[in-house]
Amino acid sequence: MNAALIETEGLTRHFEGHGYALSGVSLRLEAGATLGLIGRNGAGKTTLIRTLLGLSIPDAGSVKLFGEDARTLSTAAKQRIGYVPQQSGLPGGYTVAGMLDMYRGWQPKWDQAYAIALMERLQLVSNQRIGDLSVGQQQALALVLALAHRPDLLILDEPVAALDPIARRTVAAILAEQQAETGMSMLFSTHILSDLERLATHVALLDHGSLRFVREVDALKDDIELWRLPAGVAVKNVPDFPGLLRRISEPAPAVLVDLAQGASREALESQLSGALQVQKLTLEDFVVESLK
Amino acid sequence: MPGRFHFNPQAPDPIYRQLMAQVRRLIASGQLAEGDELPTVRAIAAAHAVNAMTVSKAYAMLEAEGVLQRNRGAAMTVAAAGQQSAEPQALIAPAIAQLVEQARQLRLTPEQVLEAVAAQFNTKNSSQGEAE
Numbered sequence A: 001m002n003a004a005l006i007e008t009e010g011l012t013r014h015f016e017g018h019g020y021a022l023s024g025v026s027l028r029l030e031a032g033a034t035l036g037l038i039g040r041n042g043a044g045k046t047t048l049i050r051t052l053l054g055l056s057i058p059d060a061g062s063v064k065l066f067g068e069d070a071r072t073l074s075t076a077a078k079q080r081i082g083y084v085p086q087q088s089g090l091p092g093g094y095t096v097a098g099m100l101d102m103y104r105g106w107q108p109k110w111d112q113a114y115a116i117a118l119m120e121r122l123q124l125v126s127n128q129r130i131g132d133l134s135v136g137q138q139q140a141l142a143l144v145l146a147l148a149h150r151p152d153l154l155i156l157d158e159p160v161a162a163l164d165p166i167a168r169r170t171v172a173a174i175l176a177e178q179q180a181e182t183g184m185s186m187l188f189s190t191h192i193l194s195d196l197e198r199l200a201t202h203v204a205l206l207d208h209g210s211l212r213f214v215r216e217v218d219a220l221k222d223d224i225e226l227w228r229l230p231a232g233v234a235v236k237n238v239p240d241f242p243g244l245l246r247r248i249s250e251p252a253p254a255v256l257v258d259l260a261q262g263a264s265r266e267a268l269e270s271q272l273s274g275a276l277q278v279q280k281l282t283l284e285d286f287v288v289e290s291l292k
Numbered sequence B: 001m002p003g004r005f006h007f008n009p010q011a012p013d014p015i016y017r018q019l020m021a022q023v024r025r026l027i028a029s030g031q032l033a034e035g036d037e038l039p040t041v042r043a044i045a046a047a048h049a050v051n052a053m054t055v056s057k058a059y060a061m062l063e064a065e066g067v068l069q070r071n072r073g074a075a076m077t078v079a080a081a082g083q084q085s086a087e088p089q090a091l092i093a094p095a096i097a098q099l100v101e102q103a104r105q106l107r108l109t110p111e112q113v114l115e116a117v118a119a120q121f122n123t124k125n126s127s128q129g130e131a132e
Helices: A045-052 A096-106 A112-121 A135-147 A165-182 A191-201 A215-224 A266-271 A283-291 B015-028 B042-047 B052-064 B080-085 B088-105 B112-132
Strands: A006-015 A020-028 A034-038 A059-065 A080-084 A153-157 A185-189 A202-208 A212-218 A224-228 A243-246 A256-258 A276-279
Touching: A006 A045, A020 A045, A020 A059, A020 A202, A020 A212, A034 A045, A034 A165, A034 A191, A045 A059, A045 A153, A045 A185, A059 A283, A080 A135, A080 A283, A096 A112, A112 A165, A135 A153, A165 A191, A165 B042, A165 B052, A185 A191, A191 A283, A202 A283, A212 A215, A212 B042, A215 A224, A215 B015, A224 A283, A243 A283, B015 B052, B015 B088, B042 B052, B042 B080, B088 B112
Parallel strands: A034 A185, A034 A202, A080 A153, A153 A185
Antiparallel strands: A006 A020, A006 A059, A202 A212, A224 A256, A224 A276, A243 A256
């Protein structure tokens, strides 16, 4: 049996005086899947990513990568991972080429021709000093360093936050190509939902350290609807029904529903004796509604 | 060829369904005919920065519907039945669904809607007749 690439069980981490950074987070990432992690600032995304990589030790719970305990990960397993941290933290005194050489020495599967091709697409120049690069360029270099050994699992913390729209699209295309060619799986955190919808098969919402949901992106878009109530019906008069996620009173009375959980429009219409107006939601709308 | 498609990740429709709809439209409008090759999954994924699994899923569903045909070691092609499934009735179905939805909201009966549709047809026919 193939182990999941990532499997966490009840991950919990306290922050002194601040409650939980992570609270009972259990998730799986199967081979070939790509998970987009969203949540407000401070929701625990970076802590979760660092915990997955063994860079942050949980107070409770476990992490397995490729079926191995993340705290005692074998070198072979480490070499299957690529990681792009939020702040690249690359040494400013090195040149781009010097950095590539260093990684080349560490990674037995390093593909120098691919690294150079990526560098050119991202408009990095080999004799530039890292300290002279913009934050966005440093992020792009960190991506090259994480990809050139063609990892099976790529973990990115806000990979495109500092990139301009053109560079962002280039990065998305590079990642999509790698997914297509090698079946690489990814886990990334982002605020930019359009990137997520292009590349992710699954989306997870983290809120105050807890996972609110993990779902397939396509299923989420197919199954979540907003139903506007007939005129004169107040939200509080809507009875509970299967698949009801939320009652919304502003700007107009409506209910947020999940068809996959058995929400039936006909049933509610006959209960309210009036027609509901159906609105499909974008992922962004849904996230905003979920966090209200 | 991969550039023929356009995806809007922020639209309520998932990307795989946007791709399915666009392939059907290309067939209906004659831009893709029986036996024509579709771009590879990799080409679409790379050109549009979308997940390859999403593209595969759209192709697989179109294959299951008989619109596309999978060929051993070669590109997907438009199936013979693909042309039929792109019949006018199938293509107008979403517009009809929308019409029915609005009619329901306005509490119109099916008879009232059919009558209005027939009347609209007559206006169109007579105005076309005059033009000829």
